[in-house]
Structures are given as C-alpha cells and as structure tokens.
Amino acid sequence: MALGLTFVGTWLSLKQFKSNIPHLDAPFGLFPVSVLKPLSGVDAGLSDNLETFFLQRYPEFELIFSVACESDSAVRVVERLMKTYPAVSARLIIGDVNEGLNPKVNNMIRSYDVAKYDWILISDSNVRVKEDYLRRLVGHVDNGVGLVTAVVAGTAPSGIGGWLEATFLNTFYARGMVLAKALGEACVVGKSMLFSRSVANRFGGIRNLSQYLAEDYMAGKAMELLGLKVVIARDPVRQHIGQYSINQFWQRHVRWGRIRKAQAPLTFMVEPLFGCLVSGLIGAGALSAIDMPFFAVFTAHVAAWFLCDSMIFRSLYPECDDRRAILGWGVRELTALALWANIAIGRTVKWRGKQLRILPGGLLETH
Amino acid sequence: MFLGDFHIHSTFSDGKHSVPELIDAFGTRGFGVIAITDHLCESRTTLGKAAGFLGHTLTPATFPLYKAILRSEAERAWREYQMVVIPGFELTKNTLSNHRSAHLLALGVTEYLPADGDVKDLARQIRALGGVSVAAHPVWTGKLEKQTFHIWDRREELESELDAWEVASGGLLFQKVAESHYRKIASSDLHSLKQISSWKTVFDCDRDPGAILDAIRSGKVRFAYYQDGEELILDDGICDRTDDCCLGNGPGADFCRNMAVSKAV
Numbered sequence: 101m102a103l104g105l106t107f108v109g110t111w112l113s114l115k116q117f118k119s120n121i122p123h124l125d126a127p128f129g130l131f132p133v134s135v136l137k138p139l140s141g142v143d144a145g146l147s148d149n150l151e152t153f154f155l156q157r158y159p160e161f162e163l164i165f166s167v168a169c170e171s172d173s174a175v176r177v178v179e180r181l182m183k184t185y186p187a188v189s190a191r192l193i194i195g196d197v198n199e200g201l202n203p204k205v206n207n208m209i210r211s212y213d214v215a216k217y218d219w220i221l222i223s224d225s226n227v228r229v230k231e232d233y234l235r236r237l238v239g240h241v242d243n244g245v246g247l248v249t250a251v252v253a254g255t256a257p258s259g260i261g262g263w264l265e266a267t268f269l270n271t272f273y274a275r276g277m278v279l280a281k282a283l284g285e286a287c288v289v290g291k292s293m294l295f296s297r298s299v300a301n302r303f304g305g306i307r308n309l310s311q312y313l314a315e316d317y318m319a320g321k322a323m324e325l326l327g328l329k330v331v332i333a334r335d336p337v338r339q340h341i342g343q344y345s346i347n348q349f350w351q352r353h354v355r356w357g358r359i360r361k362a363q364a365p366l367t368f369m370v371e372p373l374f375g376c377l378v379s380g381l382i383g384a385g386a387l388s389a390i391d392m393p394f395f396a397v398f399t400a401h402v403a404a405w406f407l408c409d410s411m412i413f414r415s416l417y418p419e420c421d422d423r424r425a426i427l428g429w430g431v432r433e434l435t436a437l438a439l440w441a442n443i444a445i446g447r448t449v450k451w452r453g454k455q456l457r458i459l460p461g462g463l464l465e466t467h
Numbered sequence: 468m469f470l471g472d473f474h475i476h477s478t479f480s481d482g483k484h485s486v487p488e489l490i491d492a493f494g495t496r497g498f499g500v501i502a503i504t505d506h507l508c509e510s511r512t513t514l515g516k517a518a519g520f521l522g523h524t525l526t527p528a529t530f531p532l533y534k535a536i537l538r539s540e541a542e543r544a545w546r547e548y549q550m551v552v553i554p555g556f557e558l559t560k561n562t563l564s565n566h567r568s569a570h571l572l573a574l575g576v577t578e579y580l581p582a583d584g585d586v587k588d589l590a591r592q593i594r595a596l597g598g599v600s601v602a603a604h605p606v607w608t609g610k611l612e613k614q615t616f617h618i619w620d621r622r623e624e625l626e627s628e629l630d631a632w633e634v635a636s637g638g639l640l641f642q643k644v645a646e647s648h649y650r651k652i653a654s655s656d657l658h659s660l661k662q663i664s665s666w667k668t669v670f671d672c673d674r675d676p677g678a679i680l681d682a683i684r685s686g687k688v689r690f691a692y693y694q695d696g697e698e699l700i701l702d703d704g705i706c707d708r709t710d711d712c713c714l715g716n717g718p719g720a721d722f723c724r725n726m727a728v729s730k731a732v
Contacts, residue, residue: 304535311531322532325478327485366520460519461528 102379103401109279110408116251116278116332117415128241132160133234133294134215136222138207139167139174140452143226144342145256147177150225154185158234162189164211168196168203174225189216200310201464203452204290212306218298222316224291227252227337237294237333246299246328247320250292251277253336253416261344263428264435268353269339270416271409271429278332285364286323286330290316292337295323302326312462313449314359336416350439355451357443362462368444375436376405469499470693471668471679473553473574474603474633474654479533480505481523483659490540492660494548496695499670500679501544502553502574503537509582514561525556530579538577551674557603558582558589561613569617570603572633575680586618590628599630599680601652609639619643630684635666638692650686664695 135153143149153163165178175192182190197209212220221237223229240248254269277287293316300306303322309315320330361368372378384398406429413425448457448467455467476482477489484492486503493501508524509515518524525533534554541552555574560582562568569586576598582589593600605619618625626649634644634651644651655665669689672678682688 302536302539303532308531308535312528318532321529322536325485325532325536327478327487459527461526463528 102374102376103383103404105279105374106275106376106405106408108282109275110412112282113251113275113278113412114415117334117336128238130159130235130238131219131241132162132217133158133219133221133238134211134217135161135163135234136208136211136215136220137163137165137225138204138211138222139165139178139225140172140203140207142173142177143340144258145228145340146174146225147181149228149340150177150181151184152229152231152233153223154181154188154190155231156229156234157231158238160217161234162191162216164191164193164215166193166196166207166211168207170194199307200312201454201456201466202310202312202315203454205306205310205315209307209310212297215297218296220295220297220300222290222293223337224339226339226341227291228255228340229337230335233335233337236335237292240331240333241294244327244329245331246295246323246326247286247288247330248292248294248333249288249316249320249330250333251336251416252289252291253338254341255338255417255420257341257424257428258343259345260428260431261346261349262341263424264346264349264432265341265344265352266417266420267409267413267425267428267432268349270413272432274336274412274416275408281330281332286320288316288320288330290314291339292333293319295319299323299326299328311464313355313451313456313458313464314363314462317359317363318462350442351450353439354443354446355449357439358447358449358458359462361443362447362458362460365460372437372440375440376402376409376433378437380405468669468671469674470497470691471500471502471652471670472498472654472657472665473500473502473504473555473601473652473668473683474557474572474636474656475501475503476505476557476656476658477503479503479525479529480507480518481658486536486540487543488660489657490544490548490550490552492663494544494550496663498548498550498667499674500551500553500676502555502572504555504557504572504574505533506559507556507573507580507582508559508561511583512560512562514563515559515582518559518561524559525579527579534577549674551676551679553676553679555598556580560586560617561615565614566616566620568613568615570615571618571629572599572601572603574599574601574683575676586621587625587628590625594628594630599683600628601683602629602632604633604636604641604656606641606643608636608641610637622647622649631686634690637662637665640666650683651690652683652688653690664693667691667693 167174178192193210196206251274252269254266257263257266280287309318312318323330380398380401384394387397388394457465457467477486506524508518537554544550544552553574554577558571560569573593576596590600602618631650631652632644634641635653636656652668653666655662669691670682672682
C-alpha cells in the first residue's frame, strides 16, 4: 500500500511539474503585486536569491523587505541591492510587531499593512526564482482560486546536512504536498504564497495567523474554509540550500514534523508505515508467509521506491550530483524512523532563538 | 416580519458548505437572520476526541478563524442581503448513551467556550457571555441518528437556566416541546442545503442582533414551514387566515395548525 501510494504520488508529482501549465494569458490580467520578503540574518546566497526578484519581468510590482531590527545583517544586503536597481520599487521595513508568537509573521505585519497592492506574494529569503516567476505564478489565478503556492525544490546543497535537506525536499515533501492536495488536503508552503489581501482579511489577515506555528498551512486552510481553492503552481521555487549542518537539518525537520503532528495527528501516527524501509520490512515479512523470498521482495521494494524518489529528485533538481544524492537518500531513509521518534516525543520547537510549545492544531505558546 | 434559522453547520465542523456559501444561500432566499452553529465538542471524551481527529469540531486552533470569518461574512450578509448573521456554536456532548448526550446552542457568543462540564454550568456561562442558550433537538428527532435526551430528562431543573428549546428540527415538530410552556425556536439543523426546507422561526422585530436575541429570550416568535422554491408570504393577511398560528404554505403547515404551536408561546 505504501509503495502504491508512492507510485501514485510520484506520477502525480511528475504530472504536476509537467502539465499543470499556467494560463499565460492570465485570466485576471497581470495585476500589480506586492512581494513581501521577511528576512532574518544572511542565508547562503542571500544576495543572489534576492536579486532574482529585482530582475522580474513583470509590469507592476513592488518589493518590501522586512527585518525585526536594524542590526540584522540582511539590512546591508538589501540596501546594496536597492542601490543597484533604483528603477525597481523596493522598500525596507525595520521593526516587527509583537502580535503573536510566530516571529516570521510578526516580521511581516508592517509590510503587509503598508503594501500598495491588493495581491500579496509572501516569499522566503532563501528562494531563487526565474525572471518570469511572477508572470507564471499570476497565471494560476482564476475564478475561485484563493491562494497559489508552489513545491519547493532543494538546490545547491553542501555538506551532509545540505544533502539530507535536499533529499527531504525533493522527495518526501514534494510528493507529500502533491499527494495531499490530490486527497483533498491543501498543503501550502510559505516560501511562495500568492493571495489577495482583501480575501485574506475575511479571515483576519496575516495578523490572525501569527498565533500559529504553520501560518502557511493555516492560510491554505482558511482559504478552503472560505470555499476557495488552493492551487499548486506548475513551477517549483528553488530553495538555495548551501552549507547545512546535520544539526541544522535535524532541528528544522523536527520543527516541520511537529507541525505535521499538531495539524494532522492521525496521519503523523502512521507516517513510519509509509516510509521506505518500514513498509518494505512489513510487506516482505507478510509476503514471506506465502513463501515469497523475504530478501528479494525487500530489495525489489527498496529499488522501486528509490526509482520513484530519483525521478522526482531529478525532475526538481536536474543538475544534482548523483553520487551525493544517492548517499543523502540512503542516510535519509536510515534516519527517518529516528527523526520521526524524535518528533513524536516532544511538543516544543526552537525558532529564531525562541523556545515555543505547540498546542494541538498548531497554536503556539511560550515554553 | 422575517424568517430565521438558528441551527446551521458549515465546513468548520461536519457541514457540507462553506460559511460564504451558506450566507449566499439564505441571503438570496430572503431570510432575515441566521446563526452559524458549528459543533464544538468536548475535548476529554473519546467521541469528542474522535470528532477532533476527524476535523468535525471547532477547536481552540480553528476558533480564531471561525470568529473572523463569521464577523466578515456577517458584514457582507448585511451589506448584500440585509440579513443578520448571529455568531454561535453548538456545544456537543456525545456519549454512547442518548440519555447522557446533550447539544446546546450558544447564540450570540463570540468567545471560545469548552464543552466540558455540566449543561447547567454551560448554560450559565453562555448567559454570562451575553448569549442565548437553546436546547437543541432535546427529544426524539424521528431520524436514525444520535439522540440527545439529557437536557429533556433534566428539564425541570434546567428550565430556568435555558433561554429556549428547539420545537422543531428539519421537517419534524417536536410534540412534547410544542405542548410545553417553554420558550421555543424552530430551525433546520442544516448540514447540507438539501435540508433547507424545514420549520423556521418568524420574527416581527427590528433586524438587529440584540432585538432578535431578545425576541427569543422573551418568546416573541412564531413558526413557519419553509418549503424551498415556493413563495413564502409573511404578512398580516396570511397570519390571520392561519389562525395566527403558523405562517407560510409548506407541507407542514396543516400539521402546525393542528398543533397550534404558536399558542404555546
């Protein structure tokens, strides 16, 4: 069953990346967009990542960068880019708002309030996009669409933590997001969220999302509760991973995993059964009862799983180093159960220096 | 005069339609007031936890969105249809025993109220929050579904704590409630728009949340069977011809006349 879901998820993902073509005539027109870029420190490749937004070929847009405090090292990077591209409408907002416990949302509230346009794109600092990104994203907006998000492709990893991150993003998360959508559950990734502010204000705007750890997931949920659709764009956004330690990888995925646990506890409980090794062992064990060779079945299962994963991986990150990708995949599979167990035994996360407790449903409280 | 329905479920619990869809459905049909009352289940019981896992209940996590969407949709409903939308929820206490199960509507309440605790305490808390408490389907509903008799079993003790009792749910009038001296309202317990044809409450007061809740508290309401697709005329003439009893022209009207429901209020 797990392998079957993997086959279906892989097929849907590949179909998503190839055939869900945006309307390039943009049914709603190429409406102006305010791009919100919340920043915190200097990620790997930050300047290059941000520069891709200055280079957008789009009729009317503005960039609003925000940092929590003036001493943030991202300030200089932004100021330099603003000087380099004076023709692009760009602003830097310094100072967050203490609305809820989600530091990313607190950092964006002022930008959200002062944005010139109704259509808002929230885009994380570590994504790098092509120059037609906005145009193609807007092409997905149609009647009944509340939010357009995108699959994240992990690129340019360095170090074992970086390759683990790339493997997770380019297999488990990408497939999970598309599969969940097909099963009727919208998964929204905060790295790329396009929506109308006037629609979002119907559920209280981003202020009302500041009390949740996963503001992106809740934004998608709120759109669906308004009877609107969440669409996954055809083009993935590329996250520039760079140097990543194992500890960074682990902490980040514990945080993401605890979000999944809080938002969908039943799915989280059975998650290991849908992992490669555990499901392979169970399946091979069951089939050995009818005299099928355990080792052969298990090997075939792992090989089929690897084939599926490698197809999605290559589709999202074609220029990857195959040997390192295989190594990352192997380590990921071997550590998946330990990571799941680590996620399962706790309810707190550390995020931007704050220790937070996650309540059922993803609400946050200080720990 | 205008029609009201105070027992409606949306996709926030086990309803099939989003809040905006419901607003448009009732607004275009000319209703004067509705209340969205999604389930808010106990958090400590097994059935309550199961509802939480299935996403069939409001929770502390979904309530902020519920509150915000109801507020914005209430503004839109008034702007587009002159229809009042009263916020609320249905405190849902389900156990395997029908006699220990109770559903209590909290109308006009915008704060999260845990459903754990005794019905009497919950009713008091609803009043303390400025709301109106209504015993939902307190007797046999005539359907093969979970029954909730706990409040009716304790009716003498709870009479003074509750503001009103549902006298009908969907197409069925509850004879025991109709014959009682309790203040009453009639609603659909709607989960799908297919259930919109049902008994409704008729008001003759200002289209204002405070005035409507006061009318419920004081029992100044009447009832009509609303048949979707048929014209429902609510005026004094119709009212006189039906013995000042029920208003409207649906299939349940004769039954209503026989029951003389409004004479009890």
